[in-house]
Amino acid sequence: MNDVAAYRRTLRLYTLGLVLAVLLTAVSFAVVGLTALNGPGLWWVLYGCGALQVMVHFRCFLHISLARSHRHDLWLLLFSGLIIALMVGGTFWVLLSQMARMGG
Amino acid sequence: MSDLHGWLLGRLSWDALPFYSAIATVAAGVLVAGVLAAVLFIAATRRWGYLWREWLTSLDHKRIGVMYVVLALVMLVRGVIEGVLLRTQQAVAINNPGFLPPEHFSQLFTTHGTIMIFFMAMPFLTGLINIVVPLQIGARDVRFALLNAISLWLTVAGAGLVMISLVLGRFSTGGWSGYPPYTEPPYQTGVGPDYWIWALTLSSIGATLTGINFATTLYKERAPGMAFMRLPLFAWTALCTSILMIFAMPPLTVATLLLALDRYLGFHFFSNTDGGNLMNYINLFWLFGHPEVYILVLPSFGIFSEVFPTFSAKRLYGYTSLVLATLAITVLSFTVWLHHFFTMGQSAGVNAAFGIATMLIAIPTGVKIYDWMLTMFRGRVRLTVPLIYASLFLMLFVVGGLTGMTLATPPVDFQLHNTTYLVAHFHNMLIPGTLFGLLAGYTYWFPKVFGFRLNEHWGRVAAVCFGLGFLLAFMPLYLLGAAGMPRRLSVIHQSAFAPALWVAEAGAVLLFAAVASLVVQLIVSIRQRDHTRAPLGDPWNGRTLEWASPSPPPAYNFAVLPAVHDRDAFMWLKEQGQAYRAVVQPAPINMPRNTPVALFIGAASFVAAFGLVWHIGWAALGGVLAAVACVVVRSFNRHTHQTVSSAELAAEHNRWVAAVQAAEAVNRDLELDPRNRGRAEPTL
Numbered sequence: 001m002n003d004v005a006a007y008r009r010t011l012r013l014y015t016l017g018l019v020l021a022v023l024l025t026a027v028s029f030a031v032v033g034l035t036a037l038n039g040p041g042l043w044w045v046l047y048g049c050g051a052l053q054v055m056v057h058f059r060c061f062l063h064i065s066l067a068r069s070h071r072h073d074l075w076l077l078l079f080s081g082l083i084i085a086l087m088v089g090g091t092f093w094v095l096l097s098q099m100a101r102m103g104g
Numbered sequence: 105m106s107d108l109h110g111w112l113l114g115r116l117s118w119d120a121l122p123f124y125s126a127i128a129t130v131a132a133g134v135l136v137a138g139v140l141a142a143v144l145f146i147a148a149t150r151r152w153g154y155l156w157r158e159w160l161t162s163l164d165h166k167r168i169g170v171m172y173v174v175l176a177l178v179m180l181v182r183g184v185i186e187g188v189l190l191r192t193q194q195a196v197a198i199n200n201p202g203f204l205p206p207e208h209f210s211q212l213f214t215t216h217g218t219i220m221i222f223f224m225a226m227p228f229l230t231g232l233i234n235i236v237v238p239l240q241i242g243a244r245d246v247r248f249a250l251l252n253a254i255s256l257w258l259t260v261a262g263a264g265l266v267m268i269s270l271v272l273g274r275f276s277t278g279g280w281s282g283y284p285p286y287t288e289p290p291y292q293t294g295v296g297p298d299y300w301i302w303a304l305t306l307s308s309i310g311a312t313l314t315g316i317n318f319a320t321t322l323y324k325e326r327a328p329g330m331a332f333m334r335l336p337l338f339a340w341t342a343l344c345t346s347i348l349m350i351f352a353m354p355p356l357t358v359a360t361l362l363l364a365l366d367r368y369l370g371f372h373f374f375s376n377t378d379g380g381n382l383m384n385y386i387n388l389f390w391l392f393g394h395p396e397v398y399i400l401v402l403p404s405f406g407i408f409s410e411v412f413p414t415f416s417a418k419r420l421y422g423y424t425s426l427v428l429a430t431l432a433i434t435v436l437s438f439t440v441w442l443h444h445f446f447t448m449g450q451s452a453g454v455n456a457a458f459g460i461a462t463m464l465i466a467i468p469t470g471v472k473i474y475d476w477m478l479t480m481f482r483g484r485v486r487l488t489v490p491l492i493y494a495s496l497f498l499m500l501f502v503v504g505g506l507t508g509m510t511l512a513t514p515p516v517d518f519q520l521h522n523t524t525y526l527v528a529h530f531h532n533m534l535i536p537g538t539l540f541g542l543l544a545g546y547t548y549w550f551p552k553v554f555g556f557r558l559n560e561h562w563g564r565v566a567a568v569c570f571g572l573g574f575l576l577a578f579m580p581l582y583l584l585g586a587a588g589m590p591r592r593l594s595v596i597h598q599s600a601f602a603p604a605l606w607v608a609e610a611g612a613v614l615l616f617a618a619v620a621s622l623v624v625q626l627i628v629s630i631r632q633r634d635h636t637r638a639p640l641g642d643p644w645n646g647r648t649l650e651w652a653s654p655s656p657p658p659a660y661n662f663a664v665l666p667a668v669h670d671r672d673a674f675m676w677l678k679e680q681g682q683a684y685r686a687v688v689q690p691a692p693i694n695m696p697r698n699t700p701v702a703l704f705i706g707a708a709s710f711v712a713a714f715g716l717v718w719h720i721g722w723a724a725l726g727g728v729l730a731a732v733a734c735v736v737v738r739s740f741n742r743h744t745h746q747t748v749s750s751a752e753l754a755a756e757h758n759r760w761v762a763a764v765q766a767a768e769a770v771n772r773d774l775e776l777d778p779r780n781r782g783r784a785e786p787t788l
């Protein structure tokens with residue numbers, strides 16, 4: 001009995017995740033393709049959709065919540081955060097430096 | 105007519121056959137003949153059924169591991185032959201065209217680099233991790249057994265693409281790093297870069313999945329008592345390599361896919377015009393590329409960390425510092441990628457920061473070198489094949505590290521980049537570091553997997569040829585590079601380079617002899633297997649849990665999961681007299697059933713990639729759909745596991761325990777003697 005209830009709950013979470021993920025993707029494409037939005041306004045919408053997408057994946061697919069975060073999970077998240085910060089931050093630093101020096 | 109041809113075969117036509125260079129024709133012939141011979145041999149000995157049931161459809165991590173290593177060894181042979189061809193051309197073609205047309209020469213360094221990195225080193229280390237890690241951590245299997253097989257078959261599909269490019273069409277001439285814009289349509293319109301793109305895409309997806317699988321396995325499947333600070337060092341390096349794979353492979357997948365969009369759909373991510381920026385590619389590629397070199401070398405560090413204590417009969421010196429050094433290297437490896445493009449226009453400040461970060465990696469690596477030397481200090485050292493590789497590594501790797509320091513200094517790099525100095529440096533890391541480690545592991549764990557030892561004599565011949573061959577082949581390249589010889593040069597217009605190039609040629613011949621010795625060793629070992637059997641499981645007086653089972657181990661590895669009380673878990677059990685104990689009524693075990701699904705997914709991906717390469721729409725689409733269909737159909741299968749009963753487990757386990765107890769324990773003087781059946785006398 002309990003199993004069935006848990007199964008239902010998980011299924012609901014996954015379905016919710018799928019719907020939200022598809023929706024956020026569709027919105028991103030739609031603002032680029034169908035609206036006249038341009039420049040920083042457009043970027044912020046896209047960044048926002050991206051950030052929400054990450055959270056949807058964490059919550060609905062990876063079952064990570066702040067409340068009962070296992071210590072190992074937290075370590076892994078922090079580590080991932082560090083590596084992504086290094087890669088993304090470093091990329092900006094390098095490419096902006098090149099752009100500035102090459103007049104691009 | 106031409107419409108039908110286009111629909112059926114895309115761009116494939118008679119022109120695709122390899123008649124542009126005699127060497128290419130011969131290579132294609134050898135490949136076709138080799139495949140045919142293998143197929144016929146298996147059919148003649150009626151082994152197709154056996155191969156299908158026991159290997160191709162197996163989900164057993166040990167068998168998957170063996171298949172990875174077989175792939176790696178086959179690709180190693182091709183890679184080395186290509187290396188020798190490249191060296192020979194450079195020795196011969198001094199002020200004359202040599203025997204390889206320039207276009208073919210470029211294809212050869214591209215396939216050589218691509219094969220050695222993605223289809224030799226990666227499958228080799230993945231195979232060894234597959235075979236050993238679950239045993240070492242006291243697990244029955246990896247966390248996701250089917251996913252593991254899918255990773256394997258995706259990698260095989262990628263390797264298959266590189267292989268078939270020998271027969272149909274030509275490979276890319278853009279080097280293993282495939283820099284645009286040269287790999288884009290205006291410069292290379294043929295299928296070459298497409299072969300390269302899809303081969304790498306398949307193998308990088310396979311590697312990402314492997315990373316996820318092994319990180320999860322190491323997190324979730326450790327035996328009771330196996331705390332992180334009790335993990336054997338090879339397991340630690342496997343964990344760090346897996347993490348590196350998870351984070352480093354996606355940038356490569358993204359880079360190759362964006363390049364594909366440029367090539368197929370006229371996008372402009374990396375083109376010269378229309379707002380494209382090739383720096384984005386170079387940045388993405390090395391975001392993958394530098395962590396990749398640690399993916400390649402960390403497992404070998406782990407192997408050496410097992411080999412030194414075992415063949416010195418001592419505890420590993422400085423365990424904690426080795427673990428911390430490994431972790432430090434893992435994190436630092438994400439902070440240095442720019443040293444691969446110091447000369448590409450960013451400010452001196454950026455270069456200095458990345459140069460310093462690069463040099464920092466020498467600190468944890470240096471710590472490791474001392475730990476390994478101190479492990480041997482006053483030990484009972486036996487100079488067996490794995491230890492010969494390990495000693496060669498200690499001496500040669502330091503040289504490579506030091507030349508790396510020179511290259512990490514931006515002003516020096518401005519002089520030396522793109523010369524053979526760089527070629528010497530990275531071979532100095534990859535051959536003594538990665539390859540020697542993998543070969544040491546191959547020799548060390550071979551008896552665990554097959555139940556008999558490899559021939560020692562031919563192993564030594566191979567190791568010595570590798571050591572000397574490496575020195576002769578690559579030390580001259582440091583001099584040539586410092587003298588200004590560019591890399592990837594098919595014709596040389598400088599007679600003064602001739603002597604050094606001929607020394608390097610001699611080295612290449614020795615390296616070829618080394619690989620030939622490996623082949624001979626395997627054949628001789630199989631023939632003599634009755635003299636080298638060690639079915640009881642512990643031929644080297646091992647310290648870690650992979651030796652706590654019979655050789656070969658049963659599919660479920662352990663009838664009862666071992667309890668871990670110490671870092672050297674198996675040594676502790678042996679010392680406490682608890683290593684070989686009979687069991688009563690062990691709990692039944694659920695093991696995954698064999699399935700061909702993974703093989704089908706690999707085959708479908710191969711068809712899809714081949715279709716993409718040659719613009720054959722139905723194959724590309726059909727392959728992708730078939731792969732997806734396999735996953736969907738499989739998810740309806742509820743009979744994925746089978747149970748091994750308690751009685752069966754007890755019988756098999758107790759038979760082994762009885763055999764061990766009846767056997768004579770041999771001391772280390774008899775390690776290579778036929779009397780060594782795999783029960784070791786405690787060395788105190």
Ligand code: HEM
Nearest residue numbers: 187188190191213217220225279280534591592593612615
């Ligand atoms: C064992 C014998 C080997 C020989 C004789 C050999 C020889 C060569 C030669 C002649 C080149 C071209 C140098 C140039 O550009 O001037 C080359 C490139 C390369 N080799 Fe090797 N090599 C060997 C082993 C390996 C191994 C074990 C690896 C990696 C695990 C490796 C990875 C590479 C890579 C990545 C390149 C660069 C390809 C490119 O330019 O895009 N090689 N090798």
Ligand SMILES: [Cu+2]
Nearest residue numbers: 394441443444
């Ligand atoms: Cu690097």
